Amino acid sequence: MKNKMSIIGVPMDLGQSRRGVDMGPSAMRYAGAIEKLQELQIDTYDLGDIPINRPDQNKIENESNLKNLKQVSEGNQKLAEMVDLEIDKGHFPLILGGDHSIAIGSLAGISKHYENLGVIWYDAHGDLNSSETSPSGNIHGMPLAASLxxxxxxxxxxxxxxxKIKPENIVIVGARSLDPGEKELIREKGIKVFTxxxxxxxxxxxxxxxxxxxLKERTDGIHLSLDLDGLDPSEAPGVGTPVLGGMxxxxxxxxMEMLAEADILTSAEFVxxxxxxxDKNKTATVAVGLMGSLFGEKLK
Structure with missing residues (x-):
């Protein structure tokens, strides 16, 4: 599958409250994401960006305490459809975000192709909140819970x-900021976490x-969901929710090199x-460098 790769941009910034993350896909393309993949002899199909509807500022939506629920759902539905189609073609979907709420759509489109989809959640956060436990109502803190x-x-x-996924098929890597409700859910569901x-x-x-x-033992496909705030802010300053003491x-x-050598991934997203x-597109450049390692770039 990795010989043919479909790039899907999702300029979503409605899952949280800081503007600018909708420009993430453009920043990663500008930092050379497509050229990097082509250098690695991967047939790369850039499908452009999914259109995201903006909320009507004059209309107050009181359907829940979740911010921009309607628009986030609509954008994720479009993403799920597109990802589903690309996997049907035998292409590896590489999704560029956007805030982490887009993982709801990624996993919805991917998981229907697998009995036991595994997920590596490379992130400072667990993203295991729901409307009941979320301190903010930001949906980018909920995609893993929603997918469960x-x-x-x-x-x-x-x-x-x-x-979409089972708790025993998840591994969270790099967690260092978990809300009380998330810690409880991790214990209750037995989710594997490397803090x-x-x-x-x-x-x-x-x-x-x-x-x-x-994950190799128990899954028939593995998705990598990599949030750049998994890295320390000194390495990746351009993120909405930086947490000190990261990778x-x-x-x-x-x-990424170990994942490339293991050759186990069937889809990935960078958000x-x-x-x-x-700072001078540093974080997008780091993301593209990590893509290189993930898809087989070697020093010798």
């Missing part, structure tokens, strides 16, 4: 089925090897690049 079937029905039932404490203690090599071994540039390259908050 937890939360508002418009999100959990997106693309006509639920759940920064474990990465510091075990080393990234062991963490990734355990992640690969764990280094080198650790992240090692993680939360916000060029307005960035």
């Amino acid at each position: 079937g937890i939360g508002n029905e418009e999100l959990t039932n997106l693309y006509g089925y639920a759940p 920064m404490h474990e990465i510091d203690q075990m080393g990234m090599s062991k963490v990734m090897q355990e992640t690969i071994d764990y 280094t540039y080198r650790e992240s390259h090692l993680a 939360e690049v916000n060029p307005i908050l960035d």
